[in-house]
Amino acid sequence: MKAEKISELTIDRLSVYLRCLDFLINNGVKQISSQELASQFNLNSAQIRKDLAQFGEFGVRGVGYSVGKLRDCLRHILGLDRPHKIGIIGAGNLGMAIAEYEGFFGTNYNVVALFDIDPAKVNRTTKRGIPILDVKRLAEEIQRLGINIIVLGVPASVAQSVLDQVVAVGIKAILNFAPMQFYVPEGVTLKTVDLTVSFDSLSHSLVVNELEVEIK
Amino acid sequence: MKAEKISELTIDRLSVYLRCLDFLINNGVKQISSQELASQFNLNSAQIRKDLAQFGEFGVRGVGYSVGKLRDCLRHILGLDRPHKIGIIGAGNLGMAIAEYEGFFGTNYNVVALFDIDPAKVNRTTKRGIPILDVKRLAEEIQRLGINIIVLGVPASVAQSVLDQVVAVGIKAILNFAPMQFYVPEGVTLKTVDLTVSFDSLSHSLVVNELEVEIK
Numbered sequence: 502m503k504a505e506k507i508s509e510l511t512i513d514r515l516s517v518y519l520r521c522l523d524f525l526i527n528n529g530v531k532q533i534s535s536q537e538l539a540s541q542f543n544l545n546s547a548q549i550r551k552d553l554a555q556f557g558e559f560g561v562r563g564v565g566y567s568v569g570k571l572r573d574c575l576r577h578i579l580g581l582d583r584p585h586k587i588g589i590i591g592a593g594n595l596g597m598a599i600a601e602y603e604g605f606f607g608t609n610y611n612v613v614a615l616f617d618i619d620p621a622k623v624n625r626t627t628k629r630g631i632p633i634l635d636v637k638r639l640a641e642e643i644q645r646l647g648i649n650i651i652v653l654g655v656p657a658s659v660a661q662s663v664l665d666q667v668v669a670v671g672i673k674a675i676l677n678f679a680p681m682q683f684y685v686p687e688g689v690t691l692k693t694v695d696l697t698v699s700f701d702s703l704s705h706s707l708v709v710n711e712l713e714v715e716i717k
Numbered sequence: 718m719k720a721e722k723i724s725e726l727t728i729d730r731l732s733v734y735l736r737c738l739d740f741l742i743n744n745g746v747k748q749i750s751s752q753e754l755a756s757q758f759n760l761n762s763a764q765i766r767k768d769l770a771q772f773g774e775f776g777v778r779g780v781g782y783s784v785g786k787l788r789d790c791l792r793h794i795l796g797l798d799r800p801h802k803i804g805i806i807g808a809g810n811l812g813m814a815i816a817e818y819e820g821f822f823g824t825n826y827n828v829v830a831l832f833d834i835d836p837a838k839v840n841r842t843t844k845r846g847i848p849i850l851d852v853k854r855l856a857e858e859i860q861r862l863g864i865n866i867i868v869l870g871v872p873a874s875v876a877q878s879v880l881d882q883v884v885a886v887g888i889k890a891i892l893n894f895a896p897m898q899f900y901v902p903e904g905v906t907l908k909t910v911d912l913t914v915s916f917d918s919l920s921h922s923l924v925v926n927e928l929e930v931e932i933k
Contacts, residue, residue: 507925509918516917524898579917580924587916594814601810603873604896604913610920650919657819674919680820682740690922692915696892697820699908700803701732701795702725703866703890704826706906708796709723 507578511552515575517542518549522572534565584609588648590663592617592633595678596654600627613646615654640670653677664691723794727768731791733758734765738788750781800825804864806879808833808849811894812870816843829862831870856886869893880907 507515521542525533535553539546553566556574576582589596592615600612616636617623623635634642642648651667653660657679664675668689677683677693685691723731737758741749751769755762769782772790792798805812808831816828832852833839839851850858858864867883869876873895880891884905893899893909901907 507921512918512921513914516914517911519917520896520911520913578921578924578928580920581917583924585916585920585923594810594817598810598814599912602894602912604911608913610913610916649923650916674923676915676919678818680736690919692918694910694912694915695733695736695820696815696818696910697736697824697826698729698732699892699910700801700826700866701735701797702728702908703892703906704796704801705723705728705794707801707865707890708794708799712794 507555511555512579514548514552515579517544518552519572519575519579519581522568522575525568526572530568532565533568537565581609584611585650586646586648587612587650587652588643588646589615589652589654590617590636590639590667591615591654592619592622592627593654596652597627599652599654600631601629610650613648614642616642639666643667643670643672648672650674650676653679655679657681723771727771728795730764730768731795733760734768735788735791735795735797738784738791741784742788746784748781749784753781797825800827801866802862802864803828803866803868804859804862805831805868805870806833806852806855806883807831807870808835808838808843809870812868813843815868815870816847817845826866829864830858832858855882859883859886859888864888866890866892869895871895873897 518538521538521544533541535546535549538544538549553571556578573582587610589599589612596615596617600615605612612631615627615631615633616639617633618636622633625633627633643651649672651672651674653663653675655663660677660679660681661683664677664683664685667675668686673689675685675689675691677691678696679693680695680697683691683693734754737754737760749757751762751765754760755765769787772794789798803826805815805828812831812833816831821828828847831843831847831849832855833849834852838849841849843849859867865888867888867890869879869891871879876893876895876897877899880893880899880901883891884902889905891901891905891907893907894912895909896911896913899907899909
């Protein structure tokens with residue numbers, strides 16, 4: 502397993518393959534070829550073979566991949582065979598939306614706490630019973646609850662300062678939505694979900710026909 | 718301009734380059750080479766040259782790209798030189814978070830309405846004054862307000878049915894967060910933001926050192 506050479510884009514694709522394999526397992530499929538996997542989920546079969554070849558021999562020529570074995574391996578590579586405890590900083594609309602995210606159901610991702618500065622929110626719970634804690638107790642609660650992933654659900658104006666605080670407590674994995682550049686120390690992974698990129702892609706899809714006319 | 722051959726991944730990268738160019742313009746930079754652009758924003762210079770070459774000759778050997786000219790061209794390709802009117806279906810935490818998204822500031826993306834089924838929310842406005850309308854009036858309000866992009870901020874259980882409704886009114890661009898497969902008619906672009914992929918990437922970053930030990 503050549504773990505150290507895996508690029509971020511490959512990891513993102515493994516995550517997508519895993520979602521497809523979960524779907525197949527739920528539908529009783531035990532073997533699948535890269536071609537079938539590709540055509541069923543609108544993926545690229547050559548890319549699938551190249552990505553998976555990095556982790557050893559999964560496919561049997563003429564038979565395809567063992568869906569269960571491949572799923573277990575991808576779960577291991579992605580670290581999904583262990584629990585993850587998520588803390589969300591900011592119990593505003595964004596933080597609450599992540600806390601309620603349906604994609605966590607049936608996974609090892611567990612949102613264990615939200616943190617906020619607002620006394621009207623602190624010491625309450627979300628509809629599903631997740632506690633909203635005082636951000637002043639951030640350091641001790643991260644330790645006590647065993648939080649290993651932090652979501653920044655705070656305005657861009659305070660995001661760097663909050664990031665610095667959680668890094669100081671030893672957090673190594675942070676998800677961010679604020680549209681800005683961060684200083685991130687080595688050894689810490691910051692993943693930014695930039696919604697503008699998704700909207701730009703939609704915007705482009707709306708004008709693509711006009712662009713084609715321009716070049717004719 | 719070979720617009721019809723641009724892949725979704727290329728479009729996503731153009732969107733990232735544009736963000737970098739905006740930053741440079743704000744800092745008074747007028748010319749930049751692909752190498753400088755790459756090193757300043759942690760991008761790949763060969764990829765930048767390859768992506769931009771699709772749209773004509775921007776670079777001058779030894780001088781680099783004209784930042785302003787390149788920015789204008791990317792804005793045109795991405796359809797950002799015209800206004801976009803966004804409607805959000807579901808005025809829950811997710812819908813409200815998108816309505817407040819800081820990344821829209823200073824762009825041509827304008828959230829013009831949210832839609833909800835809950836009488837307690839309908840006919841109110843968000844903090845910034847965006848109206849929350851009755852989802853029963855969805856079809857007529859989409860027409861009246863000139864909405865061209867819809868965000869699905871509804872539970873997965875009703876997402877397909879809501880998608881079908883907006884497609885029936887003529888909407889061609891939809892952003893979705895629900896972790897599910899959709900049936901999408903031809904000519905309609907659905908972009909899904911799958912947060913699990915981002916969390917899986919963070920999860921992998923937390924175990925990558927252990928994976929390296931396993932292979933030694």
